[in-house]
Amino acid sequence: MPTSxxxxxxxxxxxxxxxxxxxxxxxLRDAVxxxxxxxxxxxxxxxxxxxxxxxxxxxxxxxxxxxxxGLLAADSRGRLSVRVVSAADIREIFDVRYALESLACEEICxxxxxxxxxxxxxxxxxxxxxxxxxxxRVRADLAFHETLCxxxxxxxxxxxxxxxxxxARAALTSGGLDVAVANMSIDRHMPxxxxxxxxxxxxxxxxxxxxxxxxxxxxxxxxxx
Numbered sequence: 001m002p003t004s005x006x007x008x009x010x011x012x013x014x015x016x017x018x019x020x021x022x023x024x025x026x027x028l029r030d031a032v033x034x035x036x037x038x039x040x041x042x043x044x045x046x047x048x049x050x051x052x053x054x055x056x057x058x059x060x061x062x063x064x065x066x067x068x069x070g071l072l073a074a075d076s077r078g079r080l081s082v083r084v085v086s087a088a089d090i091r092e093i094f095d096v097r098y099a100l101e102s103l104a105c106e107e108i109c110x111x112x113x114x115x116x117x118x119x120x121x122x123x124x125x126x127x128x129x130x131x132x133x134x135x136x137r138v139r140a141d142l143a144f145h146e147t148l149c150x151x152x153x154x155x156x157x158x159x160x161x162x163x164x165x166x167x168a169r170a171a172l173t174s175g176g177l178d179v180a181v182a183n184m185s186i187d188r189h190m191p192x193x194x195x196x197x198x199x200x201x202x203x204x205x206x207x208x209x210x211x212x213x214x215x216x217x218x219x220x221x222x223x224x225x
């Protein structure tokens with residue numbers, strides 16, 4: 001029998017007082033990513049604050065942050081719930097990611113020496129490959145793509161990617177665990193690193209377009225079903 005939204009809130013467990021805000025953010029992001037808090041779940045402040053063992057003020061600050069990221073949505077009365085990602089949302093989010101990440105690839109391909117950038121990206125993929133828990137895999141996958149933008153050296157590009165990171169997480173996990181795992185496969189990412197080493201921006205753009213389109217197709221097959 002499926003877990004009720006109320007039971008899911010109570011089952012999140014408490015967090016320690018150290019770096020409390022970041023722990024709350026991580027806990028809630030992971031709960032949304034894994035489906036522990038399913039799309040549409042209403043987040044009642046009193047119950048959730050009690051479950052996490054924090055004040056309502058501290059929780060409210062974290063919830064506002066997650067709303068700004070795009071993981072949560074407010075109804076007409078201001079009540080927050082886990083965002084429900086539509087097919088149109090998925091297409092838009094991945095199109096924006098493609099625009100940002102293809103520009104990052106162009107910047108990296110223009111480097112005289114791309115070996116250091118490739119080494120960093122391979123380390124990120126090693127982390128993804130070693131991640132056993134689903135939430136850790138999601139974090140590692142997004143870290144790879146964020147690092148791609150960071151390595152471009154374009155601060156505005158990186159900041160733009162970070163502003164859509166929450167939406168990227170929501171889209172990535174919108175089709176369920178099995179679809180997300182398929183989209184986070186190491187084999188789907190490693191060729192891009194090799195292309196960057198070669199310094200071919202056209203090939204990088206073609207690869208990224210196919211990478212994003214394949215992810216969208218998998219997600220839409222599930223979401224529209």
